[in-house]
Amino acid sequence: MNDVARQTNGRNQPKLPIYLDYQATTPTDPRVVAVMLPYFTEKFGNPHSTSHSHGKEAAAAVEAARHQVARLIGADEREIVFTSGATESNNLAIKGALRFKGESRRRVVTYVTEHKCVLESARRLGEEGVEVVLLPVRADGLIDLDLLARTLDERPTTLVSVMAANNEIGVVQPLAEIGALCRARGVLFHSDAAQAVGKVPIDVEAMKIDLLSISGHKIYGPKGIGALYVRRRPRVRLEPLFDGGAQERGIRSGTLAAPLCIALGEACAIAGAEMAAEAARLGQLRDRLYRGLKAAVPEVVLNGDPEHRLPGNLNIGFPGIDGQALLDELPELSLSLGSACTSAAVEPSYVLKALGLPDALANGSIRIGLGRYTSEAEVDFAVDRLASAARRLRGAAPSA
């Protein structure tokens, strides 16, 4: 059992601090740890050393894991490339597609609310002469399909990159509609699904997705592993990021970390088996949390579309309250203002700004992430503490 899993044994008073930051990272599921550990020690072979039995054993386990990853998203195992994480997957998908020799269109379309690594990859391509189109999102955080269609009709485009679920506000984009729109125009569709895979159903065939990024540590696997789905039919061609031993069908050089690959496979298998029940449970907890908070502090607002969102995410604005001051009041709750990557930054979240929130409300918003080990008692405790902290801060604030 891991630290967080142990907390679920609590009665009414949960063990503190309570982890409510599941979009930053998730605890590794003990079942995943159990499966991966033997591959560090007794089954330690290099999966590329297929000339001997140590290597063959590791290689077979890696291939089984590849199958598990593929199955979760409706892909073929030959379409899964293991990477060091979603940041690498996103860099590889976007830069790889645009840098591929023979790709003449040199245009990429993405959105202002994407993860930093997507925006930075696009920006880098911009420096290389690629036309980068950054589209806005609607006030609910969802994309405007008509705007996307019009943008694609302007000029030939190589790739559209839209995240499946946003890491800060949890909104889930209409992937199937985006996929259909892209496919009809011969444009590649990449989706950063780091937050969505294993949480909401993803099917690369039904959604016509060509490239899809997956993260291990967002789905109860370890950090340091991810995958990129790369469509075979019609074939998507990528220029690799690394030169080297040409592992992963030449797309990604470097010795595969067999235990990490195996862990990602197991995490995907568990997610596939438990997603429906887990989503239902988390959706109820999320709604309980929001209802409780709204009852106690009626002025709170929910950022992002209320319907199309991850079951385990809330992004809540507290008008007139500084988000950082609120977190400082709540050392017993591990919450964040937004993305962990930019946690140390003091300016308001660029995602919330993109929804049109004024600085004051963007600054007064926090992200609450629920997950596999979150209990009802923890949610009730969090509501109680959040509400009283908000009331304290409101009382302290100079009245207008």
Add this chain to the structure above:
Amino acid sequence: MRRPVYLDYNATAPVRPEVASVMAEALATVGNPSSVHGFGRAARAQLETARERVAALVGARPAQVVFTSGGTEANNLALAGAGRGRVLVSGIEHDSVLKATAAETIPVDRHGVVDLAALDRLLVTRPEPASVAVMLANNETGVLQPVVEAARIAHDRGALLHCDAVQAAGKIAVDFKALGVDLMTVSAHKLGGPAGVGALIVADHVHLSAQQRGGGQERGRRAGTENLAGIVGFGVAAEIAAGELGAMARLADLRDDLERLALAAVPGALLFGRDAPRLANTSCLALPGVSSEVQVMALDLAGVAVSAGSACSSGKVQASHVLRAMGADAATAGSAIRISLGWGSTAEDVGRFLEAWCALAARSRAVGSLTAA
């Protein structure tokens, strides 16, 4: 079946038990090192402790350590991130260096040592700012390279020197500062840590342009949530390896016995790099007339794991570019195998290899003489 014998440590080393146990602990905690709450800060503290340990192994300062997903990424980051228009690499480098875009090759001599005069000539031919890559120890022969001298030559000509120390770190004392190099790669899984983690050591004066971009992790030099458990394991493996450098003498004795007995028992067998300074754990032996592949398979059947050259190119067996660069003909290079020892290797392991390999040599000789008759 008898206990399998693993003599392929240069491909990957089994994770040390102490490392596995700290990784298991790290996996049982939650926290993104970039998060500001207590869970995140605890993860950050673990990350920084590991950074100190890795820095200590290679004589660097913690701030110079950039964690990556492994040696391949670190080598690519070093060469692409330094932003020099021209790249010169020795002919015996690992594929992740050798295949760098538009790399020019620096020749090596028949002992497998890089030709420093040739390096100087190549640098003089064009004034363009260059990066030079010379590895510290070769992965196939174990031959050590004159990196200090190579760095001096590179610097005299205004070039940067990158050193791939993946095979050397943990096997010989490595001092980033004393080597005088600008960039250096190390990998965890070659020294008893986990696969999927490496580091690039970056001297203070080098401006490194991040290749993998996104969040500002690793002080803006490598984006992506850090592989926390792997990095914690790397730190502990580095600390153990640093403490056990003295024990390499034991491996040198085992290796010397292996080579002496193998060469005595099998007339015609060749040892690559025998006259050059080498790592204590690596032997590259050729059995002319028997392909590397046949030897590796026969040894595997006998329960002994060795390799034909580097693991990356395993699967598509071709004559080693390292041995070819040393002047070996294709047939001889195609009959070489690599035996590499490590922290778990014993005299019994060496005995098992010798028994199987000498038997194979004797069988092939008998077949050869029958065919000849």
